[in-house]
Amino acid sequence: MSSVDRLLSAIRVVLVRPSHPGNIGAAARAMKTMGLGRLYLVNPARFPDPQADAMASGATDVLASARVCGSLAEALSGAVLAFGTSTRRRELLARWRTPEQAAPELLTEAGAGREAALVFGNETYGLSNAELESCQALVTVPASADYSSLNLAAAVQVLGYELRRQALAGAAWPQPQIEAADLAEVERFYRDLEERLAAVGFLDPASPKRLMPKLRRLFARTRLAREEINILRGILGAATARGRDKID
Amino acid sequence: MSSVDRLLSAIRVVLVRPSHPGNIGAAARAMKTMGLGRLYLVNPARFPDPQADAMASGATDVLASARVCGSLAEALSGAVLAFGTSTRRRELLARWRTPEQAAPELLTEAGAGREAALVFGNETYGLSNAELESCQALVTVPASADYSSLNLAAAVQVLGYELRRQALAGAAWPQPQIEAADLAEVERFYRDLEERLAAVGFLDPASPKRLMPKLRRLFARTRLAREEINILRGILGAATARGRDKID
Numbered sequence: 001m002s003s004v005d006r007l008l009s010a011i012r013v014v015l016v017r018p019s020h021p022g023n024i025g026a027a028a029r030a031m032k033t034m035g036l037g038r039l040y041l042v043n044p045a046r047f048p049d050p051q052a053d054a055m056a057s058g059a060t061d062v063l064a065s066a067r068v069c070g071s072l073a074e075a076l077s078g079a080v081l082a083f084g085t086s087t088r089r090r091e092l093l094a095r096w097r098t099p100e101q102a103a104p105e106l107l108t109e110a111g112a113g114r115e116a117a118l119v120f121g122n123e124t125y126g127l128s129n130a131e132l133e134s135c136q137a138l139v140t141v142p143a144s145a146d147y148s149s150l151n152l153a154a155a156v157q158v159l160g161y162e163l164r165r166q167a168l169a170g171a172a173w174p175q176p177q178i179e180a181a182d183l184a185e186v187e188r189f190y191r192d193l194e195e196r197l198a199a200v201g202f203l204d205p206a207s208p209k210r211l212m213p214k215l216r217r218l219f220a221r222t223r224l225a226r227e228e229i230n231i232l233r234g235i236l237g238a239a240t241a242r243g244r245d246k247i248d
Numbered sequence: 249m250s251s252v253d254r255l256l257s258a259i260r261v262v263l264v265r266p267s268h269p270g271n272i273g274a275a276a277r278a279m280k281t282m283g284l285g286r287l288y289l290v291n292p293a294r295f296p297d298p299q300a301d302a303m304a305s306g307a308t309d310v311l312a313s314a315r316v317c318g319s320l321a322e323a324l325s326g327a328v329l330a331f332g333t334s335t336r337r338r339e340l341l342a343r344w345r346t347p348e349q350a351a352p353e354l355l356t357e358a359g360a361g362r363e364a365a366l367v368f369g370n371e372t373y374g375l376s377n378a379e380l381e382s383c384q385a386l387v388t389v390p391a392s393a394d395y396s397s398l399n400l401a402a403a404v405q406v407l408g409y410e411l412r413r414q415a416l417a418g419a420a421w422p423q424p425q426i427e428a429a430d431l432a433e434v435e436r437f438y439r440d441l442e443e444r445l446a447a448v449g450f451l452d453p454a455s456p457k458r459l460m461p462k463l464r465r466l467f468a469r470t471r472l473a474r475e476e477i478n479i480l481r482g483i484l485g486a487a488t489a490r491g492r493d494k495i496d
Contacts, residue, residue: 005392030402035392058395100413141409142416144253144283147306150405154278157402158409161389165348168390 004167008035010110011163012117013156014075014082016042016131019123025055025063026153027120032059034160035167039066040075040117055153072119072131073187080180081109081116081223084127084135085155087148095220096138099162107167114180118159123152133213134187136220178225185229190216192236199240252415256283258358259411260365261404262323262330264290264379267371273303273311274401275368280307282408283415287314288323288365303401320367320379321435328428329357329364329471332375332383333403335396343468344386347410353385355415362428366407371400381461382435384468429477437477438464440484447488 013031018024024047028039039062041047047068056063069075076082083102109116119135121127132138141150141158150158194212197203203211224232261279266272272295276287287310289295295316304311317323324330331350357364367383369375380386389398389406398406442460445451451459472480 026399026402029397029399032395033389033391033398033402035394057399058397141281142412143281144412146283147280149277149306150281151274151277151305151401153399154274154281154402154405157398157405161406161409164390164392 012038014040017122021049021052025052027156028062029059030157077184079115181229262288265370269297269300273300276310277307278405325432327363426473
């Protein structure tokens with residue numbers, strides 16, 4: 001396996017709720033041509049399916065080794081970085097980048113032997129806001145203002161091409177600046193934090209406003225290190241124990 | 249129309265003998281998302297076709313304005329630069345480049361108000377050698393050695409993306425170094441040259457060897473200016489007249 005192939009093989013493609021099995025197959029074909037092999041499917045409408053096999057052409061092995069998951073969190077477990085894709089810049093989220101900007105970040109993690117993910121939403125509805133909040137940033141293909149709706153497999157092809165182009169350019173990927181935390185750990189932290197904020201009365205579960213999305217955004221921007229997530233969870237644990245002490 | 253759109257609208261996408269109408273539609277969609285609009289179809293198996301419309305999604309206007317041609321030469325008439333695409337580097341042709349290398353050359357012509365073309369072959373057979381000889385160079389998407397077979401529309405998407413990416417990068421495209429000749433003129437020159445070479449006995453029509461492809465390659469490498477093609481055709485005309493004098 002060449003060093004480029006090794007790099008690319010550490011990047012997951014996650015398709016969330018794909019409607020058309022043909023698109024799953026076409027995405028698998030797009031992946032394999034660009035050297036990507038790890039396909040994750042979150043609640044696909046139909047899979048496996050003969051239409052997926054037909055559209056995969058010579059990439060049925062990618063389908064055969066695809067992992068079907070019940071949630072995006074499950075598909076991201078074990079990865080340290082996830083970028084959601086959207087054909088629209090969602091300015092509100094503010095953390096969008098071009099494929100060109102996103103590729104070095106993904107390849108940097110891959111180069112350090114860790115896994116990163118590109119997350120693609122449903123053909124019609126894209127990713128939900130909650131799903132986008134599970135990603136560290138948003139990637140938008142710079143499409144025409146007149147018509148920006150790329151086919152799902154076409155979007156996979158473009159992102160795969162950009163990753164491969166930059167991997168082949170043979171830049172020495174910089175050492176990542178942090179030892180990034182597993183995204184499953186980060187999700188656990190958010191859950192604990194939300195519970196604790198509700199317990200202390202800072203967050204009203206009946207009217208949560210945008211508190212958790214805002215906190216997520218803060219941590220997504222810095223990106224949490226493994227050590228930091230341990231510290232934060234330790235603080236939460238201590239606060240919870242202390243909170244119980246008070247109630248007792 | 250933005251300057252990027254104006255630049256991209258001068259680039260033709262030529263599909264030669266596409267078998268599947270669905271691929272024509274998907275290619276039209278890929279084009280429109282990247283701001284390309286000029287679709288040329290050389291002897292499509294079926295067109296128009298409801299499957300093409302369905303796969304075009306919101307890009308049926310690209311299909312409606314597509315020009316159906318009887319030959320590649322017809323589709324290239326009026327353009328000054330044509331790059332053929334292939335998933336294999338054909339080393340024999342020697343004039344291949346990456347999409348990254350090809351884009352500035354195409355955009356340079358577009359920036360000078362002239363038309364350039366990207367030529368895509370049949371899904372199974374690609375472009376014939378004769379068709380590749382009608383192109384100035386070959387563009388190859390850097391695909392995996394394990395599996396390099398991009399779907400036709402996926403290849404259009406990648407090339408379109410690379411053109412758009414570079415057009416958006418907003419580089420000031422250099423003035424082209426030559427006032428390039430119309431490809432229809434160049435083809436007429438090759439025809440006249442071949443006839444003349446046969447007439448003087450340098451080329452044996454029964455055993456032409458690789459003479460014309462080699463001459464084509466020579467001129468493709470330099471690229472002929474409008475003035476030069478006039479000079480060369482003038483020389484051929486004079487030689488022909490002189491040839492006739494001798495025979496008389």
